[in-house]
Amino acid sequence: MANDVIDFDKADKYSFVKKVNFDIQCEYLFNSPLHSDFVDPKQWKVYTLENGPKGLLVIPRIFTRQSSEKWFHKLLYTIPNKYTSQLKSNIALPCDEERETSNLRWITFGYHHNWDTKVYDEHKDDIPEDIVELCRCVCSVLQLHFVAEAGIINYYTNKSTLSPHVDHSEINHNAPLLSFSFGSAAIFLIGGRERYSSPIVPIYLHNSDLLIMSEESRLSFHAIPKVFANNNDYSGKKITRINLNIRQVY
Ligand SMILES: O=C(O)CCC(=O)C(=O)O
Numbered sequence: 359m360a361n362d363v364i365d366f367d368k369a370d371k372y373s374f375v376k377k378v379n380f381d382i383q384c385e386y387l388f389n390s391p392l393h394s395d396f397v398d399p400k401q402w403k404v405y406t407l408e409n410g411p412k413g414l415l416v417i418p419r420i421f422t423r424q425s426s427e428k429w430f431h432k433l434l435y436t437i438p439n440k441y442t443s444q445l446k447s448n449i450a451l452p453c454d455e456e457r458e459t460s461n462l463r464w465i466t467f468g469y470h471h472n473w474d475t476k477v478y479d480e481h482k483d484d485i486p487e488d489i490v491e492l493c494r495c496v497c498s499v500l501q502l503h504f505v506a507e508a509g510i511i512n513y514y515t516n517k518s519t520l521s522p523h524v525d526h527s528e529i530n531h532n533a534p535l536l537s538f539s540f541g542s543a544a545i546f547l548i549g550g551r552e553r554y555s556s557p558i559v560p561i562y563l564h565n566s567d568l569l570i571m572s573e574e575s576r577l578s579f580h581a582i583p584k585v586f587a588n589n590n591d592y593s594g595k596k597i598t599r600i601n602l603n604i605r606q607v608y
């Protein structure tokens with residue numbers, strides 16, 4: 359069991375998965391235009407790992423199925439098309455190719471992360487309003503102090519991986535990092551402050567899961583070694599998983 363990939367849909371079966379008691383606040387969310395995107399927050403379960411870094415929180419399945427599909431579409435089509443001038447991407451946007459099978463792999467917004475220097479640009483572009491509102495909703499429900507200032511949308515096929523790294527370019531490491539998963543499941547590995555420190559804990563990230571990296575886990579090494587295929591398509595051509603990763607920089 360200890361080496362199993364942890365599946366939060368079956369959280370009760372692991373002795374080291376602990377439910378955290380959060381004081382859930384629904385008022386802001388109930389007045390938000392995104393209200394019906396979410397499963398009733400009173401049903402949300404917040405988990406942490408006794409054998410993982412402190413402050414790692416997983417809240418499984420926070421979106422309704424319908425809204426998770428809407429968000430997948432929005433992150434793949436609407437946002438790249440509508441906010442083209444505010445985004446940076448690995449490909450020129452808007453692209454003429456069929457988006458699902460295109461080489462689109464990432465988009466940044468807000469303060470753009472420079473992948474070579476690992477320093478954020480000084481200039482801040484606007485963040486798509488739906489994404490700002492999404493963060494406001496989640497943070498008000500969980501009463502987190504967090505301001506969305508930068509973000510990355512990661513696009514994965516079933517052949518994509520993300521190598522071990524720490525997200526340390528932000529100046530403020532006290533603010534949490536919010537990570538939303540859509541589409542096919544992935545395995546997420548999380549370790550400690552050193553690249554080879556153990557334990558390294560494998561967890562499944564499913565469609566609609568919210569992962570929060572706070573406290574010790576905010577600066578922990580993590581990676582995506584595996585993305586699962588969708589509908590038996592193993593071609594590696596189709597984008598099947600989208601991760602929306604939002605940070606506070608200052
Ligand atoms: O795709 C994921 O779940 C993780 C993405 C990530 O770690 C990052 O963008 O820094």
Ligand SMILES: [Fe+2]
Nearest residue numbers: 523524525580
């Ligand atoms: Fe990361």
